[in-house]
Amino acid sequence: MKIGIIGAGFTGLSSAYYLSKKGHTVIVFEKDDKPGGLAVGYKEEKWDWTLEPHYHHWFTNDKSVLSLAKEINHKVIIKRPKTSSFVNNKIYQLDSPISLLRFTKLSLFNRIRMGISLAVLRYNPIWKPLEKFHAEPYLKKMMGRITYEKLWKPLMVNKLGKYAKNVSLSWFWARVYKRTSSLAYPQGGFLEFSKHLEKEVKKRGGKFYYNTEVTKFSSNNKPQISYKIQNTKYQIQQFDRVIVTVPSPLFIKIAKELPASYITRLNRLKVIGAVNLVLRLSKPFFTDGTYWLSMCDLKSPILAIVEHTNFMDKKNYNNEYLIYVGNYMEASDPRFKMSKEELLKLYDPWLKKINPNYQFSIINSQLFHAPFAQPIIPVNYSKIMPGFNTPLKNVYLANIQQVYPWDRGTNYAVELGKNIAKLIDESN
Numbered sequence: 001m002k003i004g005i006i007g008a009g010f011t012g013l014s015s016a017y018y019l020s021k022k023g024h025t026v027i028v029f030e031k032d033d034k035p036g037g038l039a040v041g042y043k044e045e046k047w048d049w050t051l052e053p054h055y056h057h058w059f060t061n062d063k064s065v066l067s068l069a070k071e072i073n074h075k076v077i078i079k080r081p082k083t084s085s086f087v088n089n090k091i092y093q094l095d096s097p098i099s100l101l102r103f104t105k106l107s108l109f110n111r112i113r114m115g116i117s118l119a120v121l122r123y124n125p126i127w128k129p130l131e132k133f134h135a136e137p138y139l140k141k142m143m144g145r146i147t148y149e150k151l152w153k154p155l156m157v158n159k160l161g162k163y164a165k166n167v168s169l170s171w172f173w174a175r176v177y178k179r180t181s182s183l184a185y186p187q188g189g190f191l192e193f194s195k196h197l198e199k200e201v202k203k204r205g206g207k208f209y210y211n212t213e214v215t216k217f218s219s220n221n222k223p224q225i226s227y228k229i230q231n232t233k234y235q236i237q238q239f240d241r242v243i244v245t246v247p248s249p250l251f252i253k254i255a256k257e258l259p260a261s262y263i264t265r266l267n268r269l270k271v272i273g274a275v276n277l278v279l280r281l282s283k284p285f286f287t288d289g290t291y292w293l294s295m296c297d298l299k300s301p302i303l304a305i306v307e308h309t310n311f312m313d314k315k316n317y318n319n320e321y322l323i324y325v326g327n328y329m330e331a332s333d334p335r336f337k338m339s340k341e342e343l344l345k346l347y348d349p350w351l352k353k354i355n356p357n358y359q360f361s362i363i364n365s366q367l368f369h370a371p372f373a374q375p376i377i378p379v380n381y382s383k384i385m386p387g388f389n390t391p392l393k394n395v396y397l398a399n400i401q402q403v404y405p406w407d408r409g410t411n412y413a414v415e416l417g418k419n420i421a422k423l424i425d426e427s428n
């Protein structure tokens with residue numbers, strides 16, 4: 001079959017890979033100039049490796065993507081970087097039961113209570129009954145109000161904003177259940193990995209059109225895609241099947257023939273954006289080797305500070321120290337439109353609390369936005385999550401809003417790609 005795939009993120013790339021392996025002809029349309037989507041990468045002069053605009057790593061139990069890496073023979077680096085939390089203006093390592101026991105900002109009773117509450121989630125493999133509960137009351141009740149206010153509320157509110165109260169316990173469960181202390185990263189960066197996958201698809205006759213935005217498509221028996229390669233005329237191609245991997249709001253924009261009831265269903269699903277300010281420094285930001293710092297303070301305008309070079313070796317980046325100052329917010333939030341100078345001014349007092357002299361070591365900075373970064377998972381999401389089939393014949397949807405109960409990630413994008421490829425192959 002001839003299959004058109006819209007989007008060369010990890011879902012599009014992996015569906016192209018698995019379909020091409022089955023002997024289908026795939027054509028991937030991507031509006032960016034390279035593959036990777038949200039996990040794309042960029043390279044500064046003198047860097048050997050690329051860096052993701054938004055911090056990325058894999059957990060060591062991310063089976064789908066790790067077995068794909070093995071299959072295409074892409075080297076993966078595994079390390080155990082340090083994860084900490086910023087509480088009452090101080091950094092505390094909080095990434096194991098031992099470090100929790102040493103965390104003196106909570107009473108011993110509350111530390112044990114929190115440990116037990118997390119263990120209950122971590123060792124319970126059954127998530128379905130949890131989806132009808134909200135996460136917030138569970139955290140308050142099981143861990144106690146003090147622990148909730150000190151640690152979890154700031155994290156939930158800083159990440160999810162007004163949706164913090166809406167998310168389901170199954171979403172929270174998945175984050176605890178899946179977390180591993182050791183993390184993995186593809187040699188060369190996520191862009192290198194994406195290019196490797198692209199090469200594998202091309203080896204089997206697949207084609208990639210970059211700088212190519214799909215502007216609309218229509219569907220009778222054979223869907224037709226209208227696209228525009230930068231600075232050229234609109235073109236149309238017909239396919240046996242089409243896979244749409246773009247976020248649902250963009251799907252609605254390009255699929256003019258979708259019925260109103262389906263659009264209403266998709267519009268009910270919420271997704272918030274991410275903003276990451278990458279600082280290139282000539283000196284380390286953290287003095288204690290922390291990789292990931294969660295800001296447990298409701299007043300903090302920052303959700304997390306991630307020193308990538310405390311995970312991957314700085315020699316790959318011309319010996320620079322790289323940090324992400326990260327945040328999630330709705331794309332309509334005024335901070336989403338701030339320049340990097342405005343954002344740095346907002347973040348500066350908080351960055352100085354951790355490293356009072358960081359500003360003297362800034363080489364450069366870059367600001368990145370992703371309007372569709374984090375789906376909001378309300379209670380009973382399994383009942384409202386869209387399926388692969390759409391009302392348009394032979395047009396399939398496989399996107400970030402179909403990852404559940406797991407938190408979205410490239411591992412699950414690969415899983416989606418594999419599953420949609422199987423469905424289409426079997427529909428032949």
Ligand SMILES: Cc1cc2nc3c(=O)[nH]c(=O)nc-3n(C[C@H](O)[C@H](O)[C@H](O)COP(=O)(O)OP(=O)(O)OC[C@H]3O[C@@H](n4cnc5c(N)ncnc54)[C@H](O)[C@@H]3O)c2cc1C
Nearest residue numbers: 007009010011030031037038054056057213214373409410
């Ligand atoms: C801040 C942040 C941190 C994250 N951290 C991690 C992490 O640590 N580990 C991890 O595994 N994952 C992480 N993720 C999630 C991960 O990046 C995504 O889950 C995954 O990349 C989604 O892939 P996708 O292919 O489904 O979607 P996308 O990556 O969004 O791909 C969709 C593609 O479609 C293209 N497109 C859109 N419209 C059109 C059009 N009209 N025509 C043609 N092309 C179009 C886009 O340019 C894009 O390339 C993170 C994401 C963010 C934002």
